[in-house]
Amino acid sequence: MWGHLSLMPAFLAVWAISGVWIVFAIAVANRTVDLSKGFPYISFCGSFPPQSCIFSQVLNVGAALAAWICIVRYHQLRDWGVGKWPNQLILWTGLLCALGTSVVGNFQESNQRPTHLAGAFLAFVLGNVYFWLQLLLWRLKNLPQPGAAWIGPLRLGLCSFCTILIVAMFVLHTYSLRGVSAACEWVVAMLLFTLFGLLAVDFSTLQSCTLCVQPWPSLSPPPASPISLPVRLSQAS
Numbered sequence: 001m002w003g004h005l006s007l008m009p010a011f012l013a014v015w016a017i018s019g020v021w022i023v024f025a026i027a028v029a030n031r032t033v034d035l036s037k038g039f040p041y042i043s044f045c046g047s048f049p050p051q052s053c054i055f056s057q058v059l060n061v062g063a064a065l066a067a068w069i070c071i072v073r074y075h076q077l078r079d080w081g082v083g084k085w086p087n088q089l090i091l092w093t094g095l096l097c098a099l100g101t102s103v104v105g106n107f108q109e110s111n112q113r114p115t116h117l118a119g120a121f122l123a124f125v126l127g128n129v130y131f132w133l134q135l136l137l138w139r140l141k142n143l144p145q146p147g148a149a150w151i152g153p154l155r156l157g158l159c160s161f162c163t164i165l166i167v168a169m170f171v172l173h174t175y176s177l178r179g180v181s182a183a184c185e186w187v188v189a190m191l192l193f194t195l196f197g198l199l200a201v202d203f204s205t206l207q208s209c210t211l212c213v214q215p216w217p218s219l220s221p222p223p224a225s226p227i228s229l230p231v232r233l234s235q236a237s
Contacts, residue, residue, distance in 0.1 A: 005072060006203040012065040013197025017190060019058030026051040038179035042189060043120070047110040059105025063098040069199060070094030070130075076206065077134075080143050090133045097127040124185075127192045128162050135159060147201035155198060162191040 020042055027033040027045040046055025074091040078084075100122025107115040135156060137143065145152050165184045172181035 005206045006200040008065060008072075009069055009197050009199040009203060012062060012069065013193045015065070016058065016062045016193045016196075019054070019062070020045075020189065023051045023055045023058065026054070039182045039186075041109075041178075041182040041185055043104060043109045043116060044182075046105070047108045052108060056105040059101050063102035063105070066098040066101065066196060067095055069196060070098065072203065072206070073134075073199065076202065077137070077143075080141075082137060082141065082143070086133075086137060090130065090137070093126050093130045093133060096122050097130055100124075100126065124166055124188055124192070128159065128166060128188075131155065131159050131192075131195045132163075146205050151198065151201055155195065158191050158195055158198075162188055162195075165191070 024033070024040075024042075024045045027040070027048070028035060030051075032048040032051070033040045033045055046052050070091055073094070074087055077087050077090065100119040103119025104116060104123055107119060109116045135152075138145065138152065165188045169181050169184040169188065172178075172184065
């Protein structure tokens with residue numbers, strides 16, 4: 001049974017993939033991108049108006065969804081018995097990936113190149129690390145694997161391919177093979193969006209997620225009706 005939480009990763013994948021390709025199509029249509037000069041980087045397509053506005057909105061919404069997915073995943077892994085420190089490492093890696101995605105969308109390469117590149121590093125490299133850490137944890141801890149048996153090997157293959165392409169992207173850019181490097185960047189982005197989308201399989205066992213407000217203990221007497229709403233992830237039957 002698939003709960004409504006499983007729609008969130010799927011929506012993120014569809015939103016982000018369709019969004020960046022729409023930006024590409026607009027950039028080609030209004031000739032801010034000339035394909036005869038080589039295949040463009042994703043950020044170059046989103047550097048000029050009007051598509052820069054769409055690019056920012058696509059990545060901001062995607063970053064917000066990714067951050068929320070990372071938080072839900074944190075609580076799911078906690079309920080599966082994952083320790084505090086490895087779980088927090090995974091969480092912060094994912095949150096930094098989401099932050100980098102937002103930075104890429106809001107600081108265009110043509111305006112703030114150093115900031116844009118820093119965001120791209122967080123989005124691509126830490127995004128890849130985020131999924132590698134989960135694969136490593138799944139291997140060491142023998143965690144549950146919802147869905148078909150091929151989901152785990154598929155994630156391993158996508159992460160491996162993503163790592164190879166990230167390295168190739170940097171090397172090719174260094175040797176001024178910008179068109180090929182840009183193609184690698186596009187494939188890496190699609191792989192990361194797909195990896196986030198695959199979390200829909202893991203979230204299919206979740207029925208609901210309830211956030212809580214937990215007051216800090218103080219020296220003053222507690223209020224008559226303290227607020228304490230525990231975080232709870234319910235498993236669907």
